[in-house]
Amino acid sequence: xxxTATTTAGTRPPRTRLQRLVxxxxxxxGVPIGGGALLFFxxxxxxxxxxxxxxxxxxxxxxxxxxxADAWFGTDEFGRDLFARMVTGTRTTLLVGxxxxxxxxxxxxxxxxxxxxxxxxDGVIMRVMDGLLAFPSVVLALGLVAALGPRISNTIIAxxxxxxxxxxxxxxxxxxxxxxxxxxxxxxxxxxxxxxILRSHVLRNIVDVIIVQLSYIFALAVxxxxxxxxxxxxxxxxxxxxxxxxxxxxxxIYQAPSMTVIPGILIALLVLAxxxxxxxxxxxxxxxxxxxxxx
Numbered sequence: 001x002x003x004t005a006t007t008t009a010g011t012r013p014p015r016t017r018l019q020r021l022v023x024x025x026x027x028x029x030g031v032p033i034g035g036g037a038l039l040f041f042x043x044x045x046x047x048x049x050x051x052x053x054x055x056x057x058x059x060x061x062x063x064x065x066x067x068x069a070d071a072w073f074g075t076d077e078f079g080r081d082l083f084a085r086m087v088t089g090t091r092t093t094l095l096v097g098x099x100x101x102x103x104x105x106x107x108x109x110x111x112x113x114x115x116x117x118x119x120x121x122d123g124v125i126m127r128v129m130d131g132l133l134a135f136p137s138v139v140l141a142l143g144l145v146a147a148l149g150p151r152i153s154n155t156i157i158a159x160x161x162x163x164x165x166x167x168x169x170x171x172x173x174x175x176x177x178x179x180x181x182x183x184x185x186x187x188x189x190x191x192x193x194x195x196x197i198l199r200s201h202v203l204r205n206i207v208d209v210i211i212v213q214l215s216y217i218f219a220l221a222v223x224x225x226x227x228x229x230x231x232x233x234x235x236x237x238x239x240x241x242x243x244x245x246x247x248x249x250x251x252x253i254y255q256a257p258s259m260t261v262i263p264g265i266l267i268a269l270l271v272l273a274x275x276x277x278x279x280x281x282x283x284x285x286x287x288x289x290x291x292x293x294x295x
Contacts, residue, residue: 030280034215037273045094048087055084055240064256074258076248082258085240086266092241093222093270096156100221101214103160108167109210113198115168116175126172129165137162137220138227145233155234159224163217170213174206208281215278219271226267242267 059079067074073082115125132140144158178184184201228234229243242263249259 030276031284032280034273034275034277034280037269038277041090041094041270041273044087045091048090052084052087053081055080055088057081064252066256067258073262074256076245076256076259077252082245082262085245086242086262089240089242089245089263090266092152092239093225093243093267096152096159096225096241097218097221097274099156100159100163100225101217103156104163104167104217104221105210105214107160107164109171109203109206111164112168112171113175113202113206116172117179117194117198117202122172125168129168132161132165133169137224141224141228142231142233145228150233152234152239155225155228159221162224163220167210167213167217170209171206174209175202178202178205212278212282215274215281219274219278222267222271222274 057080059075061079062071062075063077063079065071065075065079071081071083073086076082076085111125111129115122135143141155141158141162144161145154148154148158179202181201184197187197187201225234225241226243226246229241230247232244232247234241234244246260246263246267249256249263253260
């Protein structure tokens with residue numbers, strides 16, 4: 001009994017993943033608010049095709065109609081239901097944002113870890129990253145899409161290339177700090193291979209930083225995709241996007257202001273939700289803010 005009591009009083013059992021998740025949700029209101037909004041958009045994107053009218057059905061007689069009970073967001077210049085097109089466009093916007101953040105995260109983490117851990121690779125990798133960062137994001141994305149072709153897949157590749165340096169530079173800085181930690185130096189002294197050190201002692205301590213950064217890259221990718229669609233370089237007849245719908249509405253801004261106002265509001269709300277989520281995650285997860293690393 002004494003041993004049990006001492007163990008219970010002196011040590012605390014490790015928290016499960018569920019307990020840690022609950023702690024994160026309770027500790028920062030930004031996480032449930034931003035995450036809930038993102039979940040709502042995701043549900044709309046995944047299920048919208050089953051409960052909205054045909055987004056491509058034209059009714060020219062009822063073109064440029066204001067919002068009504070029959071067409072909640074009104075109709076566009078071809079009489080197509082704007083609400084149905086916005087719901088369909090949610091899928092394109094989220095697909096581009098999520099895929100870009102995933103690809104940029106993988107490439108950025110890999111290059112950042114290599115540059116931070118291996119000094120001989122640092123100069124080469126970082127000079128390439130600096131070269132990419134020298135161009136404004138939208139200008140570089142425009143050039144890449146023009147070279148690759150105006151398709152959604154090429155837009156994703158272009159934006160992933162554009163945002164990889166942001167993650168790579170951040171991860172490099174964290175790895176430079178981590179590799180000087182006592183537990184990393186001890187593992188190296190004991191003969192641990194670099195792959196094991198990077199996986200077991202470095203990567204596990206930057207997972208939180210990666211998660212936070214991916215939420216911000218997601219938001220940046222949504223803005224960039226909307227900008228490219230607005231400029232007409234990634235438009236697709238079969239895959240409407242919020243930026244494309246916003247661009248179409250410029251000509252009819254006085255006759256049908258809902259064509260520009262509604263897409264603009266939805267883009268702003270999605271980006272705001274992602275930023276709120278990122279701020280909440282950073283508050284709870286970023287080891288730099290906690291001031292400690294797990295050995």
